[in-house]
Amino acid sequence: MMDPAPVTGPRLALLRRLGFAEVTHDSHVPFLSHLIGTRRVLAEWGSGPELCDAGLFHSVYGTEYFDLETEVSRAEVSDLIGARAERLAWLWCTIRRDEIDPTTGVTVDRHTGAPIVLDPRELGDIATLWAADTVEQLHRMNPDERRFSDGLTAVLACASTEARHAAEECLTALN
Numbered sequence: 001m002m003d004p005a006p007v008t009g010p011r012l013a014l015l016r017r018l019g020f021a022e023v024t025h026d027s028h029v030p031f032l033s034h035l036i037g038t039r040r041v042l043a044e045w046g047s048g049p050e051l052c053d054a055g056l057f058h059s060v061y062g063t064e065y066f067d068l069e070t071e072v073s074r075a076e077v078s079d080l081i082g083a084r085a086e087r088l089a090w091l092w093c094t095i096r097r098d099e100i101d102p103t104t105g106v107t108v109d110r111h112t113g114a115p116i117v118l119d120p121r122e123l124g125d126i127a128t129l130w131a132a133d134t135v136e137q138l139h140r141m142n143p144d145e146r147r148f149s150d151g152l153t154a155v156l157a158c159a160s161t162e163a164r165h166a167a168e169e170c171l172t173a174l175n
Contacts, residue, residue: 007036007056010080018060018070031066034137035059041132045162051125053081054088055132061093064110088125091118097130098151102158127155131163135170 015021020032029037039056047055060077062068078086095116100107105118118126134149153171156164 007039011053011056014072014076014080015056015060018068018072020059029137029140031059037136038129038132041136041166042128045128045132045160045166047128047132047160050082050085051088051128053085054092054125055129057081057085057089058092058129058133060089063093064096088122088129091116091122091126092129095126097126097155100126100151100155102127102155123155123158124160127157127159128163131156131159131167135163135166138170138174 015032015035020035021030023031035056035058038058039052042052042055057077059066059068060072061074074086074090077089081089094109094111095107095118096110097107100118100123102123105120105123107116107118108114109116130149130152134152138149149171152167156167159167
């Protein structure tokens with residue numbers, strides 16, 4: 001497995017330009033620290049470079065829990081991290097995660113309400129990303145701040161083995 005690209009140069013510059021270094025994440029650290037931490041968790045689990053890049057950029061378009069004030073084009077992100085990593089980041093930012101049907105891969109576009117079908121690989125990567133996002137931050141959050149992880153257990157069977165075990169352990173420890 002190739003190592004993911006380092007979090008330096010243009011990757012870091014874009015995240016800084018978008019303001020991630022200045023805003024505090026819900027988990028009580030700078031947002032940029034959370035993004036780098038999510039990427040680190042994915043890399044530790046042996047995830048490929050595309051998924052690690054998606055983890056680093058998983059909030060680049062804003063999410064159902066975070067509105068981004070500065071916009072960036074999908075083309076700019078794709079040019080930087082590649083088409084597949086960008087698509088995973090875009091999916092993460094676009095879908096309603098708690099509405100993912102793990103048997104069909106169908107979920108909902110949070111902007112339009114239209115269905116989005118994740119192919120099996122995307123479903124596994126999104127489930128793994130969700131697990132990494134959860135493991136990276138949940139321990140810093142108060143119980144009333146953990147709503148973003150609702151629904152994760154429904155898709156954990158689709159995640160990588162490492163992600164599934166780590167997320168189950170994390171969720172169990174905090175309940």
